[in-house]
Amino acid sequence: MIEARRLSKMYGPxxxxxxxxxxxxxxxxxxxLGPNGAGKTTTMRLLTTYLPPTSGRASLCGHDVxxxxxxxxxxxxxxxxxxxxxxxxxxxxxxxxxxxxKDVPRSKRRRSIAEAVARxxxxxxxxxxxxxxxxxYRQRVGLxxxxxxxxxxxxxxxxxxxxxxxxxxxxxTLIRELGExxxxxxxxxxxxxxxxxxxxxxxxxxxxxxxxDRLDNLRVDGALFVEARGPAEAIRKTLAATPGVASARTLGxxxxxxxxxxxxxxxxxxxxxxxxxxxxxxxPPRTLDARRGSLEDRxxxxxxxxxxxxxxAEAG
Amino acid sequence: MRHVxxxxxxxxxxxxLGPMAYLVLLAFQFIxxxxxxELVEALSRPQGEYxxxxxxxxxxxxxxxxxWLAILIAIPALTMRLLAEEKRSGTIEPLLTAPVTEGxxxxxxxxxxxxxxxxxxxxxxxxxxxxxxxxxxxFDPGPIxxxxxxxxxxxxxxxxxGVFFSAVTRNQVVAAIWTFVALFxxxxxxxxxxxxxxxxRQTSLVDAAxxxxxxxxxxxxxxxxFDLRTIALHLSVCVFVLFATTTIFAARxxx
Numbered sequence: 023m024i025e026a027r028r029l030s031k032m033y034g035p036x037x038x039x040x041x042x043x044x045x046x047x048x049x050x051x052x053x054x055l056g057p058n059g060a061g062k063t064t065t066m067r068l069l070t071t072y073l074p075p076t077s078g079r080a081s082l083c084g085h086d087v088x089x090x091x092x093x094x095x096x097x098x099x100x101x102x103x104x105x106x107x108x109x110x111x112x113x114x115x116x117x118x119x120x121x122x123x124k125d126v127p128r129s130k131r132r133r134s135i136a137e138a139v140a141r142x143x144x145x146x147x148x149x150x151x152x153x154x155x156x157x158x159y160r161q162r163v164g165l166x167x168x169x170x171x172x173x174x175x176x177x178x179x180x181x182x183x184x185x186x187x188x189x190x191x192x193x194x195t196l197i198r199e200l201g202e203x204x205x206x207x208x209x210x211x212x213x214x215x216x217x218x219x220x221x222x223x224x225x226x227x228x229x230x231x232x233x234x235d236r237l238d239n240l241r242v243d244g245a246l247f248v249e250a251r252g253p254a255e256a257i258r259k260t261l262a263a264t265p266g267v268a269s270a271r272t273l274g275x276x277x278x279x280x281x282x283x284x285x286x287x288x289x290x291x292x293x294x295x296x297x298x299x300x301x302x303x304x305x306p307p308r309t310l311d312a313r314r315g316s317l318e319d320r321x322x323x324x325x326x327x328x329x330x331x332x333x334x335a336e337a338g
Numbered sequence: 339m340r341h342v343x344x345x346x347x348x349x350x351x352x353x354x355l356g357p358m359a360y361l362v363l364l365a366f367q368f369i370x371x372x373x374x375x376e377l378v379e380a381l382s383r384p385q386g387e388y389x390x391x392x393x394x395x396x397x398x399x400x401x402x403x404x405x406w407l408a409i410l411i412a413i414p415a416l417t418m419r420l421l422a423e424e425k426r427s428g429t430i431e432p433l434l435t436a437p438v439t440e441g442x443x444x445x446x447x448x449x450x451x452x453x454x455x456x457x458x459x460x461x462x463x464x465x466x467x468x469x470x471x472x473x474x475x476x477f478d479p480g481p482i483x484x485x486x487x488x489x490x491x492x493x494x495x496x497x498x499x500g501v502f503f504s505a506v507t508r509n510q511v512v513a514a515i516w517t518f519v520a521l522f523x524x525x526x527x528x529x530x531x532x533x534x535x536x537x538x539r540q541t542s543l544v545d546a547a548x549x550x551x552x553x554x555x556x557x558x559x560x561x562x563x564f565d566l567r568t569i570a571l572h573l574s575v576c577v578f579v580l581f582a583t584t585t586i587f588a589a590r591x592x593x
Contacts, residue, residue, distance in 0.1 A: 070435045073591060095437045102435075106428030110352050122344040123436040167432065 023048055023175050023205035024069060029078035031064050038064040040229035041078065048174065051201035053220035054209040057325055061229040062209040063103055066177050069207070070100045082175055096125065099173040099204075103180055105164030109153025113144055113163055116152055117170055124171040138166040141196060157184040165193065169200065176200060178208040182215060194219050213317045225321060227328035233320065240320050246284040246293060246312055252305030254280035264299055266292030279308060341438050345446035346453075349420075353454060362412065363457060369408045370461035373399065374469075381475065395477045399462055400485060400560035406525060406553070409458075409496075414517035416454045417500025418510040420447040421587070425508035440588040444501060448580060451497035459489060481562035488559030491572035492552060496521055498579040505587040529553040 024046040031039040039061045046052055056062045067073040069080055071091040079086060085093040108116060117135045126134050139145055142162040147155060152163060161184055168176055181197065182190045197219050200206055210216060216223055216237070223240060225233040250257055254275045261270035261284055273281040286292050293310055300307045353359050380394035399405050421443075424430040433443065466482065469475050503516040528551035535543040548554045555568045 067431075072431055072435050092437045092439070095435055098435070100432070100435045102428065102431040104428065106431060108348070108352065108429055109427075110356060111348070119344060119348055120432070120436065123341055123433075123438055125437060164432075 023050075024080070024082055024207060026065075026069065026080040027078055029065070029068055029080050030076050031061075031068055031073060032076045037229050039068065039075075042226070042229070042231050043078075044224055044231065044234055046205050046207060048205050049202060050222060051197065051206045051208070051220045052222045052224055053216040054207060054224050054226060055211065055213075055216060055321060056209075056226035057211070060226045060325075062226055063179055064229075065226065066100070066179050066207070066209060070098055070177055071095055072100075072102075096171075097173050098175045098177055099168035099171065101164045101168045101176075101178040101181055104183070105161050107152045107160055107163055107167075109151070111152050112149055113152060113155070114139070114148045116163065117166055120167045121170050126171050134170055134172065138170040141169065142166040143192060158186060158189045161185055162189070162193070165196070174204055176204050176206045176208075178206065180210055181208055182210070182212070190215075213321065217317055223317070225324045227325040230328060232324040232328040237317075240317060246286065246296065247309060248282045248284055248296060248300075248307065248311075249279055249309035250282075250300050250305045250307045251279050252303070257300070257303075257305055258282060260299055260303060261296060264292055264295050266290035266295060281309075339442055339445065341442045342446045342449065345438070345443060346449050349446060349450035350453060353450065359454070359457070362416070362454075363461070366408060366412070366458050367461040369404050370465065372404055373402050373462065374465040376402065378469075396481055396560050396562075398482075398560070399489075400556040405462075410518060410521050410525065412458055413455065413493075413496045413500055413521060414514040416458075417451050417497055417504055417517060418514035419504070420451060420501055421504040422508050422510045422513045426510070434591060441584045444505070444580060444584045444587060447504075448497055448501050451501060452494060455493040455497055456490075459486075459493075478562070481560055484562055484564040485556065485560045487564070488556055488568065491569050491576075492556065494576040495572045495579070496524075498576045498583070499524075502579050502583045502586075505583045505590075524550075525552040 024044075026045075027043050028041045029039060029043070030037065030041050042061075042065065054062050054065065064073065068075050069082065069087065071087045071094055074088060079088070081087065082094040083097040085097065087094050108119075111119065114135065117138060118131065121131050121135055139148055142165050144159070144162055144166055147159055152160065155163065161181070165178070165181060168178065178197070182193050185193060194215065197206060197208065201219070201221070208220070220237055222236050223233065224231055248261065254272050257280055258270050258272050261267060261282055266287055268285045268287045270285075271283045273283055275281075284292070284296065291312075293312065297307055297310055377394055377398045380397070421430075424433065434440075463486070470477065470479075499520050500513075500517045503520070504510075504513045506516075507513050528547055532544050532547035532551055532554065535541075535547055549567075550571070555565070558565060559568070
């Protein structure tokens, strides 16, 4: 659905986006993560044809953003940062205006707008003037605008910014629903949001892709957390000797219960073997948990690595 | 150009559903009132004082200082927000990411500006039927119509200039000042230039300056000299400026 090939954008001498390439298919929800100024918004603006790329290509549903921008725009619903809207219009009026601009046929328009209003929870404020709405409602009007023409691709720049926790939850549910039928690319700097809605994460730092992986993969290669009753040192040795385990480290011991961090060898899951061995030695396990590698750690790791590479490149 | 009606409707709603349009109209009504008063005063003076060339009907609007002052201020004020406001508030981003071309946006902004401009002129036309029917003063409507056409094509050109400067900047004040300067050059400076050349007896340059001086053009329209060359000049400047606006607007996306 979305395809970017060595996409770059320079603002004068400043490189905002530096040769990024990625692909996205239908039914994927991809989170675009990155520190402030990393190039998230610029990337989204390149994909939505708002900005022309300096070099590289991108296409949406097979329509190139430079060669056929109108067709590319037709298949994308875009929620810009801060959801800019015309303050003097009423919500329904605004959505009607946007639906007309996006060529929703007259016969379908009423139904599409009603559906967008319902999905974004705007029925209470349908006839209110946009300029009088609270931040959260305006954000939702922007979201309703993005989905009103039922585009195959959704590009959402910080969709939950400015919403209260209940609204955040609603919007995330909505995005998950939309993700089943559409391709959704959203940017955020909230880690829990990525974990809640995205299937895949692309981390951008200094205009480059620092990491692009499925969320599941990012989670599993964390260490195991083991607690068992018994002599700490003996247990540690046994754990370290278990097949599939790279190393074991004692974390602490209290009331005869010892806790360990066990690092599995790459690609192996020794949880069952660990449990069997502990029981066989008469050390009943209390906890055996695949500790989720925190996304935050991965993020900091990826970003600082990108920073390091960039500094080296500049120095060299 | 399929989206122009939609875009135009939004633009006019934004203008006419708020108080702004009516305040501007009210102010113009006041100037039109002063203008008409002046006309009636002049008409009630003894007939012998003027020849046909100094007929007060022919001087109505075209030689009125308040009218030109008001036009020079009102057009920049009306056109400055058209594109600059969208850039400043960021609404240009959803607009340009909808399947709409830059040309459609520029044309609908220009049309909206033209309708606002037309609304400004209505008060001036409003009094004339009263003069004709109520006061039974049967003036020749020909020169007035010719002036009307001239003012319309002049407005097309002026509004296009306003849209151009609104497309160049995101700051409304900058757009307004540049538009004012451009219009001032076209209306006043060209006229002064004609005087300057006349003083130096450079007749061909005088003719050239008179031909492009808006003030002189409108004066001759008001005298009933319906000059198609002037109309053609206005229209071609208008089309060229609109084309330049579209090109620059497209090239400056996102800035």
